[in-house]
Amino acid sequence: MSALERSPRGGAVQRLGRMVPFPAGASMARALVERNIRAYRSRWITLVSGLFEPVFYLFSLGVGLGALIGQVDAGGGRMIEYAAYVAPALMAAAAMNGAIFDATFNVFFKLKYTKLYESVLATPLGPRDVAVGEIAWALLRGSLYSTTFLLVVAVSGMARSWWAVLAIPTATLIGFAFASAGMALTTFMRSWQDFEYVNISILPMFLFSATFFPLSTYPEALQWVVQATPLYHGASLVRSLMLGDVGVGLVVHVLYLVMMGLVGITFAARRVERLLLT
């Protein structure tokens, strides 16, 4: 028995795995989540380093540049500090980036290079388990990031309401939407070069989804484009929660993200099946 196995962390893996709820028909997906946790044990520092990126952005643009900006219109003429405006957007964007990274680059690597799923599908696990397992893992990792980020935001006094606690499940929902869609798209990728298309769609979304400056800054025609992006809905949702602007209107954002995630995950499972079970 190895030292690793004897350590109490063995139980931690199991407990972490159990925390993730799995839909019917994908009950074995938990084993894949356990696998990913195990694979990251030796690279935990890479995992932890991901916490810092949104925090760096928050202090650079929110605090540093924010001091030169002063207050901005958070919608409806309500003026707030720039840092409080940008923090929720950074949280939403971090959820998006983390989910995309796990569900595209990492999944592609396993699909094409390490052939992980070939060995997984030789066991009782099916394509649905693979899709659900990978996405669940992306969400677990994303929740770790969003929780710590929210703590930083709260300690810095940028959260204005107890509704902000709901930003954590919201970040998970954003992660779900992007991880599902990202994994579905990854099944169409042929080479690493194709990932430039991922970058080219993610970066403008990160910068232009009313993340760093309000919707009203855009010309009217562009406002429609901005409002069509998923990150706009994610960022708006998190922002409303952190500012305590909670209303029925938020349901639209939630529905948008839920639909995107469900369509994505269904499609991803089908594509994995088509690719590997030929």
Next chain:
Amino acid sequence: MWNRALAHWLAHYRRVWRGTIISGILQPLFFLLAMGMGLGTLVDAGTSGGIEGVDYLLFLAPGILAAQAMQTAVFESTFPVLGAIKWQRQYHAMLAAPLGIPDIVLGHLVFVMMRVAMTSTIFVTIATLFGAITSWWVLLALPVAVLTGLAFAAPVVAFAARQRNESGFNMLFRFIVLPMFLFSGTFFPVEQLPTALELIARITPLWHAVELCRGLALETMTLAGAAAHVAYLVVLAGIGIQLALMSVRKRLIL
């Protein structure tokens, strides 16, 4: 014989250039548009009205020029170097041919400088068309960008040649490159930072590169100031090259 090593990297680049268009050209352009024009309207309307009286777009463009030189140089000196040692093993092939360690290192660094020169020229052209750059002095910022590229590429080659796998690069990007990008004066003057952090920011090579590019683009640079910034970058490049030669030699020959 370093030009033979350079020829290899140029031939390789001819096959993969399409992928670098996005990271090399669109990425800085998106930042310029989002921050300079979008966020810029908030900064210009904000508490201090622009930055030290300068429109935010004009303030930002030279900062992005320097930051892009850093990013291009660091990227081209990490994965390609470890790849040439470990995966595709081009360095070993070059050693088997009559090239020496200095040829290999120099060839790679010259290639990186050419890449930086190319992306910087394209960025400056586009930024000028957007009205984000207005002075002819910016032409002097192009060699500055190339020098910046060298000052970053050389020590990073030394770092990359010592790595067993790519996980160290993650750390480099997250804890060195990204903080520099965000805090060394690209987006706001370092005076905004708390004093301790401001001092650290002023030691970073990117701050010197940003100050140089910005001073030239905004026509505020003094000769003495320029000499000091250039001297810093030249010394860093010089030390970096020595380290790169040592590290690559140690990795390939021992």
Next chain:
Amino acid sequence: MVAQPDDPPLIAARGLTKHFGDFTAVDGIDVEVRRGEAFGFLGPNGAGKSSTMRMIGCVSPPSGGTLRVLGMDPITHGSQIRGRLGVVPQRDTLDEELTVRENILVYGRYFGLPRSVIRERATELLEFAQLSERADELVEPLSGGMKRRLTIARSLVNEPELLMLDEPTTGLDPQARHALWDRLFRLKRSGVTLVLTTHYMDEAEQLCDRLVVMDGGRIVAEGSPRQLISEHSTREVLELRLATDDHELYEAKVSDLATRVEVLPDRLLLYTDDGDAAAKIVHERGLAPLSTLVRRATLEDVFLHLTGRTLID
């Protein structure tokens, strides 16, 4: 460990077919594998062996015919069947981000086995695969033979009733091959049903109780190695290398010495029950071959006779 005749077969295929677009990889084969036997699919690359294995392994839906594995239909009960199979794919698919032991532990979890059970089995399996000393190292630096043994050990974690091995020793050096065969013999003795594909004749002769020869997606012969050799070949073969660029010119001069003569680019094969006698006559006729070799007939000769081609081109 020979099965009772009334035992239901572990694998039963009738008219099994697999198309990929216009290409027919498997063209209506009938196969039955019984509990406890070592069954082989022998044939050159592209004969349809791997496609057949993938269909049996429930990772490739059949295009036609019927297939039952462990008495169940792979289309509707894929997961249940896979839970009782062990699969060793042609290319190792080890998890290189994990250690040797973790590969077995994690794989066992895919079968839903309790951790305590897997831990115990992992220790035994590492022993079996002679990898106990490398247990806590990463997989990547292991040699090809070690990785292959680990793949086999991993496939046994669920104590499968049926172990499927696709080209188990391809790419290994002779020493590693023999070490691996030794492990497979042990498994067979312990009652595991083995199904394997190979394009190596010696492997098929060593390991298989019964085999089918496949070519172009069809089964061209079936039986034990000994049966196949006696049915489709003579007892001995005389190989002649002559000082010529065209061995065909010499065919007529020796055709009366053997029941059959095969002409290969670099030699003639004379099928006869007494190779030494035939060799003597060849010398007496003054043909002066560069070399002569008398050997026992192998499955290679069976394949050559059945298809007119050699196995490894």
